[in-house]
Amino acid sequence: MKKLAISSVAIATLLAGSLYAGNGVLRLITWKGYAPKALVKKFKKETGITVKVTYSNNEEMIAKLRATRGGGFDLAQPSVDRIRFVQKRFHIYHPIDYSKINTSQITKSMVAAAKKISGVDGKVYSVPYIYGTTGLIINKKMAPGANDWSDLWNPKYAGHISYRLKRPILIGAAFGMGYNPFALYGNKAAYKKLIDKVAKKLIASKKYVKTYWTSGDTQKGLVDSGDVWVESGWDAIGWQVHDKNPNIDFVCPKSGALGWIDTFAIPAKSKNIEAAYKWINFILQPKNAAYVTNKSSYMTVSKDAPKYLDKKIKANFKRSYSKADIDNIKWYDALPSGFASIEAKALDRIKAAE
Amino acid sequence: MMENKKGFNITFYLLILPVLLWLIVLIVLPHIYLLISSFQGETDSGASFFTLEHYETFFKNKIYWLTFVNTAAYAIGITVLAFIVTFPVAFYLTKVISKKYASFLALLLLIPLWVGELVTVYGWMIILGDHGVINEFLIYIGLIDKPIEMLYTNFSMTIGLLYVSMLFMVVPIMSTLESLDDSLIEAASDLGASKWTIFTKIIIPYSMPGITSGGIIVFMLVIGDYVAPDILGGKSSLWFTEQIYNEFLSTLDWGQGAAFGFLLLMISSSIIWIALKLSGQKLERVGS
Numbered sequence: 101m102k103k104l105a106i107s108s109v110a111i112a113t114l115l116a117g118s119l120y121a122g123n124g125v126l127r128l129i130t131w132k133g134y135a136p137k138a139l140v141k142k143f144k145k146e147t148g149i150t151v152k153v154t155y156s157n158n159e160e161m162i163a164k165l166r167a168t169r170g171g172g173f174d175l176a177q178p179s180v181d182r183i184r185f186v187q188k189r190f191h192i193y194h195p196i197d198y199s200k201i202n203t204s205q206i207t208k209s210m211v212a213a214a215k216k217i218s219g220v221d222g223k224v225y226s227v228p229y230i231y232g233t234t235g236l237i238i239n240k241k242m243a244p245g246a247n248d249w250s251d252l253w254n255p256k257y258a259g260h261i262s263y264r265l266k267r268p269i270l271i272g273a274a275f276g277m278g279y280n281p282f283a284l285y286g287n288k289a290a291y292k293k294l295i296d297k298v299a300k301k302l303i304a305s306k307k308y309v310k311t312y313w314t315s316g317d318t319q320k321g322l323v324d325s326g327d328v329w330v331e332s333g334w335d336a337i338g339w340q341v342h343d344k345n346p347n348i349d350f351v352c353p354k355s356g357a358l359g360w361i362d363t364f365a366i367p368a369k370s371k372n373i374e375a376a377y378k379w380i381n382f383i384l385q386p387k388n389a390a391y392v393t394n395k396s397s398y399m400t401v402s403k404d405a406p407k408y409l410d411k412k413i414k415a416n417f418k419r420s421y422s423k424a425d426i427d428n429i430k431w432y433d434a435l436p437s438g439f440a441s442i443e444a445k446a447l448d449r450i451k452a453a454e
Numbered sequence: 455m456m457e458n459k460k461g462f463n464i465t466f467y468l469l470i471l472p473v474l475l476w477l478i479v480l481i482v483l484p485h486i487y488l489l490i491s492s493f494q495g496e497t498d499s500g501a502s503f504f505t506l507e508h509y510e511t512f513f514k515n516k517i518y519w520l521t522f523v524n525t526a527a528y529a530i531g532i533t534v535l536a537f538i539v540t541f542p543v544a545f546y547l548t549k550v551i552s553k554k555y556a557s558f559l560a561l562l563l564l565i566p567l568w569v570g571e572l573v574t575v576y577g578w579m580i581i582l583g584d585h586g587v588i589n590e591f592l593i594y595i596g597l598i599d600k601p602i603e604m605l606y607t608n609f610s611m612t613i614g615l616l617y618v619s620m621l622f623m624v625v626p627i628m629s630t631l632e633s634l635d636d637s638l639i640e641a642a643s644d645l646g647a648s649k650w651t652i653f654t655k656i657i658i659p660y661s662m663p664g665i666t667s668g669g670i671i672v673f674m675l676v677i678g679d680y681v682a683p684d685i686l687g688g689k690s691s692l693w694f695t696e697q698i699y700n701e702f703l704s705t706l707d708w709g710q711g712a713a714f715g716f717l718l719l720m721i722s723s724s725i726i727w728i729a730l731k732l733s734g735q736k737l738e739r740v741g742s
Contacts, residue, residue, distance in 0.1 A: 159703040166706070186706075266704070311606035311689050327584050444705040452517045452692055 126375040129154045129161055130177040131362065132316070133396035134230065135383070143382055149375045158182050165192040170368025175376040180361040183218040183225050184434035194366040195223035200377045205384050210401040214363055217434050226363035227380055228401045230392070233357035233429055234268045235420075237323050237333035241347040246330045248354040249276025253305030254330070262322050263332035265312040265451055267443050268358055272332060273298045275355040275430060285436055292442050299446040303453040312451075323348050336397035339416040350416075352425040359429040361401075485719075492713035508713030521692040522717070526725060529677040532612060536620040536672045537665060544627040545657070549636070563624060571618050575685050578617065582610050582686075606688040614682035619675045623668035630664030631657075666735045670726055677722050694718055 128135060132155050140151045154173070156164070161178050165171075170192035178186075187193050203211055210228040218226040238246050243257050249272045252261055263269045274281040274294055284291040310328050313319045319337050322328040324345060335357075338350025364380050366373060382388060389402030394410045399417070406414070495505035512518045543563075547556045566574050581587045582604040589601040604610055634657070642652045658665075683693035698718070701711030730737060 162706065163703050306689065309689050314684065325583065325585050441705045441707060444700060447704075448517055448697070448700070451690070452521065454690060 123372065123375070124149055125174075126151045126372055126379055127154070127172070127174045128152065128177075128379070129156050129164070129173045129175070131155065131157065133398060134177060134362070134392065136392060136395055139383060139388055139391060142388070143379065146382070147375075147378055149372075149378065151379065162186055162192075165367050166190050168369070170194075170370075172369075173367050174370040174372045175379060176365050176367055177229065177362055178226075178365055179432070180214055180217045180226055180228070180363050181432035181434050183363070183365060184220055185437040185440075187218075187220050187225055189437060192368050193225045194368050194370060194373065195225060196227055196364075196366065197377075198224065198227075200381075201227055202381045202384070205381075205386065205403055207401050207403050210361065213361060213431065217361075217432075218363065218365070226365045228361050228363050229380075229384070230398045230400055231359065231361045232335045232399055233352070233359050234272065234332060234334055235338075235353050235357035236351045237319070237331050237338040237341065237348060238351045239323060239326070239329040239348050242326075243329040247351055249273055249332075250355075251330050252276070252332065253301065253308060255308060257330045258308040259310055260327070260329040261309050261331065262311055262313050262319075262328040263309070264314065264319070265447050267440075267447075269302070269332055270295055270298050270443055270446060271358055271430075271432075272353065273302060275358075276353065277301060278355070280430075282430060282433055285433060285439070288436075288438060288442075291439060295442055295446045299449055302450050306450065306453055335399075335416075335420060338420070339397045342416070343412075350420045352421060352428070356428045356430040357425065359431040361431075488712045488715055491709055492716050494709045496709065505709075508710045509717070511710060512713065512717055518697060518714075521697055522694050522721065524692050525677060525694040526721070528608075528612070528615070529673050529722075530725075532615050532619065532676050533623075533669050533673045535612075535616055536623040537669065539616070540620050540623045540668075541627060541665075544624050544631055547624075548628050548631040549634075560624075560628070563621060566617065567621060571679075571681050574618055575614050575682050578610065578614050578686060579605060582613070605686070608688060608691050611683050611687040611691050611693075614686040615676050615679060618679070618682060619672045622671040622675060623665075626664040626668040626671070627661055628664075630661040634660050662733070662735060666730070666733060669729070673726065673729075674722065678718070 126149050128151055130153060135151065135153045140153065144150055158179055161176055162182065165173070165176060166186075169190075176193075183193065206228065210231065214226045214228040215224045218224060236246065236249070236251070239260075242260065243251070245251075246254070246257065251257065252263055252269075252273065254261075271281050277298065279294055279297075281291065281294055284294060310322070313322055313331065313333075316334070316337055319331065319333050320341055323331055323333075324341055333350065335350045338348070341348045342350070364376070366376050370376060383392070384400075384402045386402050386404035387408055389400040390405040390408030392398065393400045393405060394408075394413055397413060397416060492508055493504055493506070494502045495507060496502050512522075547560055551559075579586070583589070584601040584603065584605065586605065588604070589598075592598045593601065638656055638660075639652055642656055643649075647655070678695060680693070680695040680699065683691060684696060687693060694714070695718075698711050698714045701707050701714060
């Protein structure tokens with residue numbers, strides 16, 4: 101009996117230890133590369149707060165927070181367009197108190213975009229952090245002419261094409277076919293029609309595809325190995341590969357790269373909101389933000405960070421984005437509810453097709 | 455007398471408690487929850503209502519049931535392959551070589567289990583890729599001049615699934631073969647039975663419980679696997695667990711995901727039940 105009592109106490113302590121999130125801990129769920137170790141250490145030194153980092157992606161982040169009804173983490177980093185419908189349906193976030201955010205260190209247009217896209221009933225649910233685009237990663241030696249979404253079904257590159265079978269390819273392909281899917285966000289029936297058309301195109305051209313990549317790492321591996329010449333991909337990944345292999349680079353598609361903004365959002369049951377605000381203000385300081393960008397190539401919204409950026413990073417940006425490319429970026433707007441299942445069904449059909 | 459009985463009762467309840475807790479908290483309750491949510495629809499505003507639509511979706515859309523049929527067919531095929539590949543190994547380890555080496559070799563077989571499925575799957579990527587070990591070697595010796603496409607096909611998926619699951623076939627077969635008396639085989643061959651007759655009339659029937667329990671484990675592992683089909687599978691390879699994953703993570707339609715999960719449980723259990731009936735085995739015997 102005594103043994104049982106002791107062991108149950110021990111188990112209870114263990115459980116409490118893992119569930120406990122006091123003032124000294126910030127549980128952060130984020131993307132790889134968004135919270136470098138050096139900054140976590142520096143933050144601990146400055147504030148005494150330990151940051152516990154969990155790596156994830158949009159889908160997993162939302163599913164996890166939904167399962168716990170907004171618990172388990174003190175700060176999350178979803179993309180800005182995935183916040184509104186999730187908040188409306190599952191109420192998993194806490195509104196942001198912008199008076200606690202040092203907005204003077206953030207690019208104005210980015211704050212405005214985050215406020216507009218992640219606003220629900222007059223409240224704002226996100227602070228911008230990192231932005232970038234989805235476009236094309238091209239092996240310029242093997243496919244010198246490739247420069248648009250439509251090259252993802254160009255028979256010239258048959259067997260050397262890859263993309264991820266997720267929503268960006270549907271959107272990109274729609275732009276490549278000359279449509280503007282974002283203009284149809286108000287009209288579910290028309291949107292479904294367009295997505296069906298896009299799916300048909302991608303099914304007809306499936307024979308040209310080598311494989312569908314599934315993560316940043318597979319994306320890198322496929323072009324790097326020389327198996328794939330034309331693939332959809334993220335700018336930072338393209339630049340990371342370019343560092344090693346100058347033949348490969350990120351290219352803005354002629355019909356428009358797709359712009360995304362990743363943000364900070366506070367889960368509804370965050371146990372340390374104060375620490376969350378502290379971390380946001382800390383990591384957006386110009387020097388810290390520049391450190392993140394220099395390490396990962398992801399572009400930061402921190403206004404004065406460019407002063408501290410490496411030459412290489414600036415060169416990447418200049419090489420891939422002309423003024424016209426930047427003006428032509430198609431920024432994701434908040435996805436209306438019910439649209440995700442239209443896209444998911446189309447993606448299922450493409451995957452199942454021969 | 456009374457006291458004795460009471461003492462027995464306390465011990466009995468203390469012993470049964472963890473078992474009941476395990477069964478109820480970790481198995482029964484989650485499945486009830488899964489079953490309930492599979493019948494729950496959700497309006498755009500988040501209110502829930504009773505519906506059968508999730509099950510209808512499965513039977514009405516060809517893509518879903520076809521994916522299931524495909525997955526089940528592969529799982530059965532891989533189970534048979536696992537038997538073909540591992541039976542000689544199990545036989546060799548238990549009957550041919552001496553005990554001393556056998557246990558060491560059996561230990562070697564277990565190594566892939568220790569590194570985990572993800573690592574073994576990545577290992578196969580390195581071996582099967584266009585610029586992987588096999589292709590580079592074949593090109594080097596001049597047998598081919600262009601890489602053979604092996605990775606990201608149903609072939610690579612099958613290899614991966616077979617590799618991660620076949621151990622679970624070896625172990626049960628070995629444990630039944632170990633108790634097979636060698637003199638039975640000797641007697642049969644003394645009486646003039648051919649090797650084939652010995653194999654089909656003595657060895658196979660004797661090891662049937664092991665084969666069946668190995669088969670059940672391999673079938674269930676394969677049909678419920680996610681990592682190998684996701685990483686090694688090609689652009690057209692369909693696996694039912696990927697559908698479940700998509701419903702939970704991409705469309706956030708947990709009701710649909712729950713229904714798919716339940717269908718997977720039900721249909722795969724039925725397949726096993728049918729297989730047991732066909733082979734004349736009983737679950738109780740197989741389990742022991």
